[in-house]
Amino acid sequence: MNITFHGAAQSVTGSCFLVEAHGCRFLIDCGMAQGGREADEHNQKAFAFDAARIDFVVLTHAHIDHSGLLPKLAARGFKGPIYTTSATRDLLDVLLKDSAHIQQIEAERYAKRHHDRKSDKDAYQAQPLYTLAHVARAMELVQAKPYGKQFEPHPSVRLCFQDAGHILGSAIAEIWLADGQGGTKKLVASGDLGQPGRVILRDPTPIAQADVLLIESTYGDRLHRNTEDTLDELVEVVTRTVPHGNVVIPAFAVGRTQELLYHFVQLIQQGRLPNVEIFVDSPMAVAATEITLKHFAVFDEEAKQLLASARQLKESPHIHFISDVEESIKLNRIRNGAVIISASGMCDAGRVLHHLHNNLSRPECAVLICGFQARGSLGRRLVDGVKQVRMFGEEVEVRASVHTLGGFSAHADQKALLDWAAAFAKPPAQTFVVHGEEDAAQTLARELRQQLHFNVSVPELGQTMEI
Known part of the structure; x- marks a missing residue:
């Protein structure tokens, strides 16, 4: 068995792992790199493998950094088939269409700004990575499978999805591969693991056995703040800001937005927050919320509360779901009293850019960052305390307060990752730490060695490991 790490190696995004074993070649994820120019250049490069020779794809979940290059692959x-869960299939249709739409807009904007340049590089960047037609072609290949049931994607492979508890439909992949000697080797890919004890989704499923493990490490070097302290800070920032300004929350449309709304409803019901005007300005988030309700069966024991909250959301005069562009533009006129939740979560595209453009320079406003920000992204620069950013061709002073609410992360922190890994009956023969920046990956690898006696490697981008 060979595994080549074509993405998410000492970086958080662009998940893509090529597995080759006994006449079978498949990908685990085919994601888009995110976080500035370097990520864009990575996405534009040709695949380092022949897409036509890939037998199938195992997709762990719908987030674009795991799925975003599937249309390009097609x-x-x-x-071949793209295997995933039912909820991921539904979300994927929404996310990939939105990705194609954003790429088209960005390509047109780039072409307009650089219309007098003739270099091959400029001509290439003026083209989207893929179109809606390519998305449709990729979606025709998607086959949904339930959690907990084995199936054979290839004569020499068995596959089973288990709940990863990260976002709706997220999965851990258990993969049994023929070893050529009459036996099998078991490969487990964690995908992105959720933080245990969070609202809405179930905790990640423990796995008892693996010969080879791919484990994510997004927060492999830190612990999350507890939920109660995080909610206290949310209440403090919103209460202090809305009398005079607006609160802008860049949030991933899938998972994070629904969780934030759940907490806002609870806090208003408890009297900890006033009836602030909350605007969910993201057509994708609106669609994702509907898909979330459709897949009610995969929720945890707090699902009844979620359903009650969801009904209240639709009935509440203080929470507004916005899809129309004109309605979105009208939000620019609001000077105070608004909480605006909008995508993208890393502030690199989408409607949130317009809300940041209109509110960042105002010291009476606040920006709440509640998810991981990849190196090179606008969100990461804001978290790092930059005083000025370039948006829509002009320099914008950062005078609004910027707050990081780590307790809302959908990723497992270091303790949760180690606890999940400790469930193996014995250490896997080989473990590869992926999907984390170098410091986080190396820190988690060290802890896995010291605490659990794992044989651990942190692969580099493009590296092939023979097993």
């Missing part, structure tokens, strides 16, 4: 000749 456009380059891949015709």
